[in-house]
Amino acid sequence: MTFDQTTINMLLNGIWETVYMVFLSSLLSYVIGIPLGIALVVTDRGGIRPFPLFNRVLGVVINLLRSVPFIILLVMVIPVTRLIVGKIIGPNAAVVPLVISAFPYISRMVESSLKEVDAGVIEAAKSMGASTGQIIWKVLLPEAKPSLLVGAAISITTIVGYSAMAGAVGAGGLGDIAIRYGYHRYETDMMLITVVLLVIIVQIIQEVFMRISRKSDKRIR
Template sequence: MTWDEMAPLLVEATWQTAQMVGWSTLFTVLLGLPLGVALVVFDRGGLLPLPAVKTVLGVVVNVGRSLPFIVLMIAIIPFTRLVVGTTIGTAAVVVPLTVGAVPFFARLVETALREVGADVVQAAQAMGAGRTTIVGKVLLPEAFPGLVAGLTVTVVALIGYSAMAGTVGGGGLGDLAVRYGYQRFETLIMIVTVVVLIVIVQLVQSLGDVVARRLSHK
C-alpha cells in the first residue's frame, strides 16, 4: 500500500478514534465525578456518612474495574444495542468505553479528594458551610490538580481501549490496524498506526502534566 492510499484511511481512523475518546471522556466525567464524590461523602467520617451505600457503590466500582475491557464490551452488547441501536461502529463503542472508564475514573476522583487536608474541610464547617458548598467550593477546587491528573490517566486508558475495540469492528486506529495491518499483512500501516497511537498518548499525557503542574503552583 502506498502512502497516497494509506493517508486517507489513517486520517479517517484517527478522526474516529478522536470521536470515540472525546465522547466517552465527556460521559465518563459526567458519571464518574459524582460517583467518586459519593464514595468520599458517604464513607465513615465523610460529610454524609452512609456506610451501607458506600459499600454498595464500592462493590459496583470494583466489579467494573475488574472486568477486562474486551470481556466487558462483549458482555454489555444487549445494553449497547438498547442505547444506540447497533453494536458496531464508532457510536456503539462509546457505550462500553464509558462503562469501562467510569469506575476507573471514580476511584481516581476518590483518591484525589482524599488528599485534601481534613483541616480545610473542618475550617469550612466551622464557618457554617453546608455539605454541597464544601464539596463544590472546597473539596473539588482543592483537589483540582489531582482530578486533572486522574482525567489524563483515564483519557490515556480510553485511547488504549478504543484501539482494542477495533478487534470487533469498532472503527478507529485499532480497526485499521486489524483490517489492514493484520488481516492483509500490511506491515507498514501497522507500524504507522502504532506510531500515531504513541504520539497521541504522549501529547495527551504531556498536556495533562502541564495543566496539573500549573494548577498545583496556583
C-alpha cells in the same frame, strides 16, 4: 505498502474516529464518574455525611465493573449497545462499552484525588458553617484540581488504549485499521504507523493535562 491518497485519507479518518470515541466516552464517563467519586468520599466513615452501608454497596458495584476485562465487556454489553445506539459496530457503538468500562475507573481516581485534600481545610469550612454542597464545590473540588487533572490524563490515555482494543469488534478508529490491515493482511508498516499515531495521541493528551495541572497547583507557584 504505498502511501497513496486513499491510505492517507483512511488514516486521517481513523485518527478522527479515535479522537471522537475518546472525547465523547471520556466526557460521558466523567459525567458519571465524578458524582460517584464524590459520593464515595462524602459517605465514607470519615466523610462529610457518613453512610457506611451505601458506601460499601456502591464500592462493591464499582469494583465489580472494574474487574471485568474490557475485551469481555465489549461482548457482554452488545445487547445494551444495540438498544442504545441501534447497531453494534462503528465509533458510536464503541462509546457504550467504553463508558461502562471507564466510569468505574474514573470514579476511583476521583475518590483518590478528593481524599488527598487536607482534612484541616474541610474542618475549617465546617466550622464556618459551610453546607455539604459548599464544601464539595468550593473546597474539595478546587483543592483537588491538580490531582484530578493528573488523574484525567491517566484515565483518558487508558480510554485511548480501550478504543484501540475496540477495533477488534469493528469499532472503527486506528485500532480497527491496525487489526484489519496490519494484522489480517500482514501489513507490518500499517501496524507500525497506527501504533505511532496512537502513541502521539497519548503523548499529546498526557502533556496537555500535565501542563494544566502544574499551572493550577498552588504549591508550585
